[in-house]
Amino acid sequence: xxxxxxxxxxxxxxxxxxxxxxxxxxxxxxxxxxxxxxxxxxxxxxxxxxxxxxxxxxxxxxxxxxxxxxxxxxxxxxxxxxxxxxxxxxxxxxxxxxxxxxxxxxxxxxxxxxxxxxxxxxxxxxxxxxxxxxxxxxxxxxxxxxxxxxxxxxxxxxxxxxxxxxxxxxxxxxxxxxxxxxxxxxxxxxxxxxxxxxxxxxxxxxxxxxxxxxxxxxxxxxxxxxxxxxxxxxxxxxxxxxxxxxxxxxxxxxxxxxxxxxxxxxxxxxxxxxxxxxxxxxxxxxxxxxxxxxxxxxxxxxxxxxxxxxxxxxxxxxxxxxxx
Amino acid sequence: xxxxxxxxxxxxxxxxxxxxxxxxxxxxxxxxxxxxxxxxxxxxxxxxxxxxxxxxxxxxxxxxxxxxxxxxxxxxxxxxxxxxxxxxxxxxxxxxxxxxxxxxxxxxxxxxxxxxxxxxxxxxxxxxxxxxxxxxxxxxxxxxxxxxxxxxxxxxxxxxxxxxxxxxxxxxxxxxxxxxxxxxxxxxxxxxxxxxxxxxxxxxxxxxxxxxxxxxxxxxxxxxxxxxxxxxxxxxxxxxxxxxxxxxxxxxxxxxxxxxxx
Numbered sequence: 001x002x003x004x005x006x007x008x009x010x011x012x013x014x015x016x017x018x019x020x021x022x023x024x025x026x027x028x029x030x031x032x033x034x035x036x037x038x039x040x041x042x043x044x045x046x047x048x049x050x051x052x053x054x055x056x057x058x059x060x061x062x063x064x065x066x067x068x069x070x071x072x073x074x075x076x077x078x079x080x081x082x083x084x085x086x087x088x089x090x091x092x093x094x095x096x097x098x099x100x101x102x103x104x105x106x107x108x109x110x111x112x113x114x115x116x117x118x119x120x121x122x123x124x125x126x127x128x129x130x131x132x133x134x135x136x137x138x139x140x141x142x143x144x145x146x147x148x149x150x151x152x153x154x155x156x157x158x159x160x161x162x163x164x165x166x167x168x169x170x171x172x173x174x175x176x177x178x179x180x181x182x183x184x185x186x187x188x189x190x191x192x193x194x195x196x197x198x199x200x201x202x203x204x205x206x207x208x209x210x211x212x213x214x215x216x217x218x219x220x221x222x223x224x225x226x227x228x229x230x231x232x233x234x235x236x237x238x239x240x241x242x243x244x245x246x247x248x249x250x251x252x253x254x255x256x257x258x259x260x261x262x263x264x265x266x267x268x269x270x271x272x273x274x275x276x277x278x279x280x281x282x283x284x285x286x287x288x289x290x291x292x293x294x295x296x297x298x299x300x301x302x303x304x305x306x307x308x309x310x311x312x313x314x315x316x317x318x319x320x321x322x323x324x
Numbered sequence: 325x326x327x328x329x330x331x332x333x334x335x336x337x338x339x340x341x342x343x344x345x346x347x348x349x350x351x352x353x354x355x356x357x358x359x360x361x362x363x364x365x366x367x368x369x370x371x372x373x374x375x376x377x378x379x380x381x382x383x384x385x386x387x388x389x390x391x392x393x394x395x396x397x398x399x400x401x402x403x404x405x406x407x408x409x410x411x412x413x414x415x416x417x418x419x420x421x422x423x424x425x426x427x428x429x430x431x432x433x434x435x436x437x438x439x440x441x442x443x444x445x446x447x448x449x450x451x452x453x454x455x456x457x458x459x460x461x462x463x464x465x466x467x468x469x470x471x472x473x474x475x476x477x478x479x480x481x482x483x484x485x486x487x488x489x490x491x492x493x494x495x496x497x498x499x500x501x502x503x504x505x506x507x508x509x510x511x512x513x514x515x516x517x518x519x520x521x522x523x524x525x526x527x528x529x530x531x532x533x534x535x536x537x538x539x540x541x542x543x544x545x546x547x548x549x550x551x552x553x554x555x556x557x558x559x560x561x562x563x564x565x566x567x568x569x570x571x572x573x574x575x576x577x578x579x580x581x582x583x584x585x586x
Contacts, residue, residue: 314573
């Protein structure tokens with residue numbers, strides 16, 4: 001068997017407004033443990049800052065696939081990646097775990113005969129070179145270890161699974177690939193509206209997430225205030241998004257966003273299994289709820305039976321005081 | 325319009341869900357149910373069929389008990405159902421599953437072409453969300469996934485979807501595969517009439533041979549990934565529960581500082 005350290009690991013780069021999205025740096029870091037890392041950038045040519053970020057995290061080569069039609073549809077993007085994978089003979093492809101990338105990954109694995117893993121929480125290789133992943137299952141109550149038995153692996157990795165670390169700085173070589181094709185699928189995009197950015201970190205990438213549920217009664221003020229004191233993101237339960245108290249994109253749970261921050265704070269969150277599925281793998285779980293019977297207390301490291309409208313502002317004020 | 329809805333039988337969310345020693349979802353506990361997210365798919369299929377005078381066929385694959393999933397779809401109003409049942413299916417990965425579901429759709433197209441395949445956004449046991457895409461790939465059809473809104477007009481299916489950073493509207497000509505989210509509709513609850521009617525509705529059982537699928541292409545031997553260990557997460561240790569006596573916020577801040585979380 002060839003030396004796994006020489007195997008090519010292709011990392012698909014998510015970027016926005018010319019900047020590399022943070023979880024990609026985590027992928028590059030994870031990729032270095034699997035082999036030789038090269039990045040794939042689809043879109044307008046990457047700028048100096050982006051190349052610098054990719055280089056500092058270990059990408060020796062950046063394959064630039066020109067695409068002027070905006071964000072590629074997953075089947076078109078899969079076509080691009082499949083071509084690169086075949087040409088370069090890459091046995092491993094890593095992507096971030098967004099909805100679009102899971103679809104892209106599925107198409108790519110189907111086309112290239114690769115084994116497919118989505119939502120990996122850890123990735124490494126066995127002694128004999130197989131790609132091995134760690135995963136959470138059943139609302140975070142089980143931990144799985146799985147191996148890819150196919151010779152090629154396509155893996156989407158959850159944000160925050162691996163801390164991003166820089167390697168010896170290199171200036172990546174940019175190789176311009178053939179432009180992205182269009183029309184590989186009869187699927188057509190009629191409209192795409194990017195969600196406006198927020199001053200807060202994004203939910204999937206945040207190290208701290210403060211979540212409001214039914215118990216907020218629609219007032220997210222205390223939740224946002226504590227999130228800001230902690231430099232965290234704001235999330236919500238299904239009830240809160242269904243009530244229209246906050247946008248649907250903030251919904252944490254099995255059918256919404258899955259988060260695994262270092263710190264999760266649930267305020268007025270009961271902890272139904274649907275919600276737990278999206279947060280149970282968090283590092284430290286704090287819960288504030290006026291109902292002592294709320295199921296979230298069963299999984300909380302630190303539970304407070306109390307009124308969130310007094311507990312949260314007090315905690316936020318104290319955190320700001322301690323920080324000076 | 326001829327519609328196929330793919331459904332899965334999964335362990336009840338509220339039950340004590342487990343993995344077997346082989347690392348497979350334990351389906352022997354007898355507390356399986358129609359995957360909740362597939363109810364949205366059945367509802368979407370029924371609404372379209374009602375509007376166009378079409379039919380809905382529910383398709384599932386899985387062990388004997390999996391029939392409960394299509395039974396539930398029949399109770400909701402599906403016209404008939406298919407259960408792909410074969411010992412060789414055990415341990416199938418997403419690719420094997422998609423191969424079989426696609427073969428069932430092809431077989432159902434023998435008498436009249438299937439216009440639309442509808443699925444839920446994910447199965448609540450595996451949560452991969454990739455089977456709709458793979459079924460579409462197997463069938464050579466476009467996939468409009470994660471529809472929070474679904475409409476069909478003039479032979480084109482249109483879907484509005486909420487992605488991680490954007491909202492999109494995509495459309496595809498029929499025949500096509502779509503998946504719908506739990507935002508797409510409010511699934512109907514089967515009424516007494518529906519439950520009685522479902523008893524008389526046919527569930528066709530097909531084996532892999534009936535579908536012309538090579539058993540070597542599915543099941544555990546063909547799976548491209550293998551679970552090597554499955555472990556229940558240990559309970560969290562040193563948990564603290566306090567009642568607020570007026571200073572819980574301050575104490576929380578101290579806890580966070582102490583644990584270097586601030």
